[in-house]
Amino acid sequence: MRNDLKDRLLDAILPHVPFDGWSESAFRRAVEDAGVTPAEARGAFPRGALDAALHFHARGDERMAERLRSEDLSEMRYRDKVAYGVRVRIEIAGEHREAVRRGMTLFALPMHAADGLKAMWGTADAIWDALGDTSDDVNWYTKRATLSGVYGSVVLYWLGDQSEGHRETWEFLDRRIEDVMRIEKVKGRARQSRLFQRLGSMADPLLSRIRAPVRMPRGDLPGYWATPPSGARPPE
Template identity: 55%
Template sequence: MTDLEIRAKLLEAAKMHVPFDGWSDASFQAAIRDTGIEPGLARAACPGGATDLALTYHEEGDQLMLERLTTEDMSQMRFRDRIAAAVRFRLEAPDDKELVRRGVTLFSLPSHGAEGARAIWNTCDKIWTALGDTSDDVNWYTKRATLSGVYSATLLFWLGDESPEHADTWAFLDRRIDDVMRFEKFKAQIRDNKLLSGLLAGPLKVLDGVRAPRADAKRQQTGMPGRWTMQG
């Protein structure tokens, strides 16, 4: 079996244990026993143990969201509604809310906070990319940063929401998306306002040099999250 296949089998076996033991070594060991996978192979496929399984579960949800985005007809939706729909699809993707709750608990720990933040950032990157975002400047970062805030806040609200069909969550999400759209409008107004753009000419010129990451050989070697180009 490949590492991907091993992780998939371990994840499926772990799901029944996570609600009781969390994304912990106890759940990981139980999954190894249940699948009969040799412990050495399990550790080789998941060096981080249950944390790797939690991240795999998160990525599984991302994939389900992307698949739904390709099957739903959103052609008549406003763009802000497409963003809201994508976030909703992502929250509806998990098969067990308790698995998500346990994941939030895990990634709220300081030792795993960076991994959790990266997972949410990647989710929001996938949403923007799927919706056709082609920005290659500082907007690439601000869009994903603001949506990460929206997603995180909505996720926490959703976990505690007991309203019918999570109606309160979707209302909360709509309000947060409105905040994002106001922010994007504000950025455009600064650019279009001659007085403000003049006062901020220096900072704006620096930001104009910021570019989105790209998967080229140089970035892979440096590990840099983006790039900067000199503006003439």
Template identity: 55%
Template sequence: MTDEQTPTADSVAQVRQAVLSAALPNVAFDGWTDRTLADAVRHAGVDPGLARLAFPRGGVDLALAFHHANDEALAARLETEDLAEMRFSERIAHAIALRLEIAAAEREAVRRAAALFALPIHAADGARAVWHTADTIWTALGDRSDDVNWYTKRMTLSAVYSSCVLYWLGDDSPGHADTRGFIDRRIADVMQVEKVKAAMRDNPLGRAFMAGPGRLLGGIRAPGAGGADLPGRWRH
């Protein structure tokens, strides 16, 4: 990239997509490594300077690009799905199953990414990636929460999704049928927790808590629409 060239967001995105496509055939053998990235940049024939902008941290950014590309594909699929006849719990289970279906063609790449994000140095990246998937699902399903529920929904779904991925990676049943059963059981477990929470809200002790210490939770708000890199905001 010469001094006269000014990279745009679109050009960087195009480089990211081209390099990711070139990398996927080798990830199963070499993992999400800097070597895989360097080979992919060469095979894709992209400008090395733009590649450094697209993947400033090397292989880990390549793995994150793969994860986010699958999240984008999930959002696009959910826009075309007719979920009107499903209960909400069924919609969530369906979204998780779709996300795994999208990744199925690159199952070994997912396994390699899971191993990478299990390393302490990349654990935070992995947690943010899973949170992004949970947020993608909730947003696609029309979640409008703007309080502490925005966080608890995504936190709970992140835990469910993570366990489903690990189960799916070890599932050798035809068509991964056992994974769908596992997803349904995990969602059922979450719904039981929601029933307990609802019962607590109807309980005199629960109401007393929400009127006292629980009031602090009422000031928590979801991240604003301005796109600030903050975990949320506090309403005074």
């Protein structure tokens, strides 16, 4: 029910964003258009338009993930799957291109930069998750950090791209993915060097402790149940 209210407010604010940005005035107009009380609106989006912008981004991630999971990508190379994930996400964003542009401006502000980086990380995480990434060590973080940078640069390029069918954006995306793959190849060769192996043996005790965060189950219920380890005693 909470998400229904969020979606209702988001749909109401989107027509105002191209003119007023993700602003308080746009949010107030959305509250009126949605026919909800200010208290209900603040309950859904405590920070007003800022939270609405974040929900807009998260909803795009969800739609992208649903589409990727529904398609058969088994015949694609892994690098092409990643590029396709980024492309699908941008195509979904293209439904409200000006809202994306206004969002980039909003999250460029120092007080909202952390929210913007978190949203970008969420997109990278959603892409890797939808593609079936199973890494649970330090690679979990490096994959998402790298893809966050790729996605952010491609979005900025796309916003200024006037080519037919955004052809230049997709070419730019392919180049960025190729850069990432080239870096991975260099890292692979470096790991085989004696110097790297010596340094790696020193860092292994620390890196081996790095694990991906525990995944919360999908759903809208608070908390989650984790099976206790064998032999564990219940709390007294």
